[in-house]
Amino acid sequence: MIAQLQGRLVEKNLTDVVIDCHGVGYLVEISLHTYSQLPDNEQCKLYTYMQVREDAHRLFGFAEKSEREIFKLLLSVSGVGANTARTMLSSVAPTQIAQAIASEDVRTIQSVKGIGAKTAQRVILDLKDKILQVLDNPEISIVASNTGRDEALSALETLGYARKQAQKVVDKILSNQPDATVEDLIKQALKQL
Known part of the structure; x- marks a missing residue:
């Protein structure tokens, strides 16, 4: 090959x-x-x-080995073909896809055209354990299941910020302060956006 x-x-x-x-x-x-x-x-x-x-x-x-590895992992999921995997990598940055899978963020994966709720859940279920093993990247980690994260993202979206941009900022805040409350997340994110 x-x-x-x-x-x-x-x-x-x-x-x-x-x-x-x-x-x-x-x-x-x-x-x-x-x-x-x-x-x-x-x-x-x-x-x-x-x-x-x-x-x-x-x-x-x-362009990067990590993108190729994510592509190969996506192909291993039933119902995801080469065109769908390539569309995912075109719509969302490879590190964001890996982060979304690791943190079980169905919404981000579902935001890709052609990916429904069932396929997004299947991608997460099939790849959650594999994604961290394949990609040795400290930026990609399982964000503690913080219900405040989703609430903060929804609030920032309501305020008019793009979800992808807000997600990067909120995840960065959570990596430094895993116990941050919804209010803290929103306040700190607004300062950085």
Whole structure:
């Protein structure tokens, strides 16, 4: 299998790129997260995953190894195919997906187009234990089940803040102060937003 490609970026589109590796052009499907990290018409390196099926051979590329690992984990979930996994990585940053799975945040996963409540719950159920083992990232941790977290996020959403932005701030506050009350979370988040 092809584990990585390094070469000159010949063509760059939102959903795929062509990388010239010593005269051979590889069409590689990418997420928007990877697209934003790629240079224009320069040397680049992508970590890849090759999906071989009876009707197609598809090559997926990722700017980071961690994104590739999350993609492979998502493919292991029943009902999540390559297109859905790529859409998830395009809609939500890979670290946010991992954080959402680790903290059982169904709402964040369900915010991805095409993911319903049942699929979001299945993703969490199947991957909760695996996500922390695969990704050795101190930023991703199981946030203590704090009911105030959800209440604070709802309040911040009501005040007009984007959920993804508010979630980053609230999770950061909770990692420093796991016992923070709803009021404390909202006050501190408003100072940082």
